[in-house]
Amino acid sequence: MRLAGAVDIGATNTKIGMVTEDGRIIRRSTMPTKGTEPDQLVDAIAIVLRQMLDAVADERNQVAAIGIAVAGFLDREHTMMVANPNLPSLRNFALRHAFEERFELRCHLEVDSNASTVAEYRFGMGRGASRLLGLTLGTGVGGGVIVSGKLLRFTGECAGDVAHIVVEPNGRHCTCGARGCLEAMVNSAALSERGGSRKPADIINGAKKGDAASISAVAETGRYLGRGLASLSPTFAPEKIVIGGGLAAAGDLLIEPARKSYDELVADDFRGKVSIVGSNFDGWEGMVGAASLALASLD
Numbered sequence: 001m002r003l004a005g006a007v008d009i010g011a012t013n014t015k016i017g018m019v020t021e022d023g024r025i026i027r028r029s030t031m032p033t034k035g036t037e038p039d040q041l042v043d044a045i046a047i048v049l050r051q052m053l054d055a056v057a058d059e060r061n062q063v064a065a066i067g068i069a070v071a072g073f074l075d076r077e078h079t080m081m082v083a084n085p086n087l088p089s090l091r092n093f094a095l096r097h098a099f100e101e102r103f104e105l106r107c108h109l110e111v112d113s114n115a116s117t118v119a120e121y122r123f124g125m126g127r128g129a130s131r132l133l134g135l136t137l138g139t140g141v142g143g144g145v146i147v148s149g150k151l152l153r154f155t156g157e158c159a160g161d162v163a164h165i166v167v168e169p170n171g172r173h174c175t176c177g178a179r180g181c182l183e184a185m186v187n188s189a190a191l192s193e194r195g196g197s198r199k200p201a202d203i204i205n206g207a208k209k210g211d212a213a214s215i216s217a218v219a220e221t222g223r224y225l226g227r228g229l230a231s232l233s234p235t236f237a238p239e240k241i242v243i244g245g246g247l248a249a250a251g252d253l254l255i256e257p258a259r260k261s262y263d264e265l266v267a268d269d270f271r272g273k274v275s276i277v278g279s280n281f282d283g284w285e286g287m288v289g290a291a292s293l294a295l296a297s298l299d
Contacts, residue, residue, distance in 0.1 A: 003056060004291035005049050005066040005105070008112060008284075009033060011086035011139035012188075014041070015284060016048045018056050019067075019291035023123030025284060027052040038093040046102045053103075065106045066099055067294030069115035069286045071140055073156025078109045083156060085175040086140045108294040111158040113142030114151055115289030116279075120242045121146050122292055124285065125277045133238035135163070136245035136286065137225070140175075141183040145236050151298050152236075159236070167227045182228035191221050191247060204250045218250045219257040226261025226276075233262075233270045244279035251278055 001020055008015040010033060017028040029048050033041065049066070057063050072084025072091070079096045081087070096109040117134030120126035126134065132146040143162035145152035152159045163183035164176050171180030172190055184190060188200045194217035195203035206214030229241055243255060255278045263271055279285055 001061050002295060003061050003063045004294045005053055005063065005103070006069075006287040006291035006294075007045055007049065007066070007099075008069045008115070008286035008290060009041075009087070009090070010071055010112065010286075011084075014045060015287045016045055016052070017284070017287050017291075018052050018063075019288055021292075021295050023119065023288050023292060025288065026056065028284065028287075033087070036089070038090055038095070039098065041090075042095070042098045042102065046099070049103075063105065065108060065294035066103055067115070067287075067290030067292070068095065068099060068107060068109045069112040069290035070095060070109065071112045071142060073158065074109060074111055076157065078157065080109075084140075106294070108290070110290055110293050111142070111144070111156065112136065112286045112290075113144040114158050115144075115287075115293060116142070116244050116285040117144030117146055117242070117289065118151070118293055118298055119281060119285040119289035120244065120279060121298075123288065124280055125242045126240055129238075129240040131237055131239045133229075133232065133236050133241045135225075135229075135241070135243050137186055137188075137243065137247035138245040138283075139188055141187055141245075143232075145238075146298070149298065153299075162232060163228070165228060165231050167224055167231065182224070182231075185224040186221050186228070186247070188247065190224075191217055194220055200247060201249070204247070204253075207250060207253050215253060218253045221247070222250075222254040222257030223261040225254070226258035226263075227265055229258065229276065230262050230266035230270075233266055233274060237270075238274055240275045240277065242277055242279055244281060244283070244285045246283045248278045249282065254278070
């Protein structure tokens, strides 16, 4: 069985694991990302990943590559992340080469939103979609687009900063410098503010248990999400939209308000014709997609 090591570097946490060629996670771990220098971060990841590689490598398993997903834009050669206001310490750091120096394996560096969308397209809720839009909601908000089996690479080796469309002119300030971006209105910090400065996970758990304030905070986030998706649809003309990332754990408490808002605002050409669903990867889709792309390209 072919396997790949997998790393998904986000602005807050980094996920590390081993993934099979059919998209199953057989080892997984997390560690904090913030406050760590680039080389120290790679060293810390390498210690955990090396232990996983050693644990699964035997005559039945072939560890063929390592896939690394990182939040932000990449250079054309996929050697480094070059832009992300939420993860400044890694900008212009030779991330792929750093992993190649530590492991005698082929390494593939990918935009995290692309990796997440590939995971949905190959193994998740986006299977069979001819035009797929994937959004991941967390510290930031990323988006990937697959059209006829190919990743859309427009800006920064991805579809661009799709979450920096303005959905609320008087809304929250965004790290990009604008105000009221989709990212600023539906990210973890926005949900936390709506939920009384609690952690997003606590708000989501509260909503699932029926707490009215938590349900309201998640629903408002969903309504802004639907507004953004309604604006993005004429650009990308998706057949299906998959919502992933940590906030997707809210399930239909988030997705149903998004669907309602979407249908109220979207152009007639898309109303009732676009499926909006939540991911079933519980936030691990970026890692799965990074591994899958390291084993088999989608370009």
